[in-house]
Amino acid sequence: MATLDLDRDDLFSFEDNFFSLMALQKYDPKLITQTRQAWQEERKFLREVIAPVALAEDRKHAADPHYISWDLLRLAARHGRLSNFIPKIMGGSGKGAGLSMPNSEEMAAVDAAYSGMLGGHGLGLVALLMTFNMKVVQRVAQKIVENESKEKPYVIDCAITEPAAGTDVEEIELYPKARLSCQARKVPGGAVLNGRKVFISTGHMAADHVILMPFDIKDAVNTYGCFLVPTDAKGFSLGRKERKMGQRAGPASELIFEDCFVPDENIAMSALEFSEPKYRGQFKALLEGVLGLTRTAVGAMSTGTARGALERALALARRVKHKGRTLIHQQWAQALLTNMFMNVMMARSVYFEAQFAIMTNLGGGGMSGAMPGFMNSDLVRKIFQSRGVQKIFTSTWLRKKMLDRMIDLPPEQNARIQFMSSMAKVVGSDMAMENCQLAVEFLSQAGLRHDQGVEKVFRDAKLLQIFEGTNQLNRLNMFKHAFARRLPGVEVF
Numbered sequence: 435m436a437t438l439d440l441d442r443d444d445l446f447s448f449e450d451n452f453f454s455l456m457a458l459q460k461y462d463p464k465l466i467t468q469t470r471q472a473w474q475e476e477r478k479f480l481r482e483v484i485a486p487v488a489l490a491e492d493r494k495h496a497a498d499p500h501y502i503s504w505d506l507l508r509l510a511a512r513h514g515r516l517s518n519f520i521p522k523i524m525g526g527s528g529k530g531a532g533l534s535m536p537n538s539e540e541m542a543a544v545d546a547a548y549s550g551m552l553g554g555h556g557l558g559l560v561a562l563l564m565t566f567n568m569k570v571v572q573r574v575a576q577k578i579v580e581n582e583s584k585e586k587p588y589v590i591d592c593a594i595t596e597p598a599a600g601t602d603v604e605e606i607e608l609y610p611k612a613r614l615s616c617q618a619r620k621v622p623g624g625a626v627l628n629g630r631k632v633f634i635s636t637g638h639m640a641a642d643h644v645i646l647m648p649f650d651i652k653d654a655v656n657t658y659g660c661f662l663v664p665t666d667a668k669g670f671s672l673g674r675k676e677r678k679m680g681q682r683a684g685p686a687s688e689l690i691f692e693d694c695f696v697p698d699e700n701i702a703m704s705a706l707e708f709s710e711p712k713y714r715g716q717f718k719a720l721l722e723g724v725l726g727l728t729r730t731a732v733g734a735m736s737t738g739t740a741r742g743a744l745e746r747a748l749a750l751a752r753r754v755k756h757k758g759r760t761l762i763h764q765q766w767a768q769a770l771l772t773n774m775f776m777n778v779m780m781a782r783s784v785y786f787e788a789q790f791a792i793m794t795n796l797g798g799g800g801m802s803g804a805m806p807g808f809m810n811s812d813l814v815r816k817i818f819q820s821r822g823v824q825k826i827f828t829s830t831w832l833r834k835k836m837l838d839r840m841i842d843l844p845p846e847q848n849a850r851i852q853f854m855s856s857m858a859k860v861v862g863s864d865m866a867m868e869n870c871q872l873a874v875e876f877l878s879q880a881g882l883r884h885d886q887g888v889e890k891v892f893r894d895a896k897l898l899q900i901f902e903g904t905n906q907l908n909r910l911n912m913f914k915h916a917f918a919r920r921l922p923g924v925e926v927f
């Protein structure tokens with residue numbers, strides 16, 4: 435059985451890839467050392483464990499549309515890949531300390547489908563984190579850690595898209611025109627959900643589902659709730675699993691709610707829960723906070739995908755002959771491969787700028803994808819787990835403080851995060867597609883053959899231009915935040 439031959443042993447080291455981090459080393463040596471260690475460990479794991487099974491896994495999906503990549507998920511779990519971003523103070527391994535974006539790039543460079551599979555889970559976690567409901571966040575973190583060695587590892591997803599509302603739920607100004615159909619209803623002791631969500635990443639693998647749904651469709655932005663729904667909840671069912679062209683290891687699922695009751699303890703956020711009107715702004719803060727982080731992460735994934743295409747093309751160029759000479763010795767091939775390399779470097783520069791925009795405008799720490807060192811200290815863990823600290827950590831007082839910070843973020847700071855994260859996503863995914871296009875054309879027959887890997891990267895890459903808001907929508911979002919807000923009278927949406 436053919437496996438991926440990445441043939442790229444240390445062509446590029448950490449130092450070759452991440453110049454801006456090298457510049458930062460002087461100011462925060464610990465952060466950079468942790469980032470390097472986590473990246474090296476991740477790279478080793480990906481090459482040794484994921485690369486050998488990636489193509490075979492893709493073929494299983496082609497052969498059986500109902501196939502679920504449990505084996506791949508178990509591999510990730512067994513190697514601690516579901517909990518490495520959970521700090522030690524919350525019971526995780528904390529191995530993913532440092533900046534996380536380089537690891538997202540690495541995952542996609544080896545297998546964009548694997549990174550897509552974990553992406554749905556990551557999206558769910560970011561959405562939950564942005565509710566700042568630490569009781570629910572801690573419960574979920576604990577389940578991830580406890581179930582990592584089990585037959586069915588614990589993962590979550592995040593559902594906002596509805597059958598007639600995709601782009602419209604990715605942009606706050608489009609909500610009043612959106613054709614929403616899902617609605618929650620408050621009942622004693624909880625809420626009842628009705629409706630259908632579609633194209634939800636990781637849906638058929640998730641044990642709990644993070645559901646975003648309004649209490650009033652006509653005033654959706656001000657009435658959204660965030661609900662944690664277990665797969666075995668009464669009134670919940672899984673619908674179809676989409677037969678999609680790429681990233682097949684991560685199922686895209688339909689979720690169905692028919693009078694599905696969610697108890698109060700599983701309502702992570704409700705825009706109606708506080709009496710102060712300002713907290714009606716929770717959902718806008720959550721949506722923009724989530725998209726700022728996840729679009730940057732998609733930028734990193736896309737950079738990895740662009741690099742995956744380059745590395746496979748490079749490997750084949752050393753074997754494929756054209757007019758009796760291997761491609762790698764031909765000038766036109768060298769120029770083309772260099773173009774692909776430039777695309778990778780451009781995409782990486784933009785996602786790093788986006789990461790820095792988050793760090794400087796929102797603050798460092800976990801919220802920007804960097805786990806601060808103290809979160810892995812044994813001493814801090816003991817203090818953190820004490821009853822007194824837990825009481826404060828899970829208190830409404832602290833939750834409101836964190837919500838205030840997001841809701842009151844100055845518009846110019848928010849705008850920088852929004853347009854940079856959209857740019858990371860658009861530039862990265864466009865570069866990924868361009869590199870795939872170049873690689874397939876360059877390699878001709880070999881580029882089209884499944885066993886050579888480039889064909890799979892091509893199919894995996896296309897999806898990056900669509901999720902987290904289509905690239906068209908993200909371009910408009912960039913225009914809104916970079917230009918329109920400075921130009922009176924210019925409206926975008």
Ligand SMILES: Cc1cc2nc3c(=O)[nH]c(=O)nc-3n(C[C@H](O)[C@H](O)[C@H](O)COP(=O)(O)OP(=O)(O)OC[C@H]3O[C@@H](n4cnc5c(N)ncnc54)[C@H](O)[C@@H]3O)c2cc1C
Binds near residue numbers: 594602608635686907
């Ligand atoms: C693989 C995959 C995984 C996904 N995972 C998730 C997930 O985990 N959770 C989740 O909630 N959703 C998920 N989605 C849904 C995704 O976010 C939507 O597909 C995306 O937002 C686009 O919505 P749509 O497909 O309904 O397209 P539509 O909204 O129908 O758009 C169709 C076309 O019209 C354009 N368009 C629409 N409105 C405008 C406008 N106002 N201005 C300019 N152009 C416009 C779009 O750019 C697009 O080209 C996933 C999608 C895919 C493909």
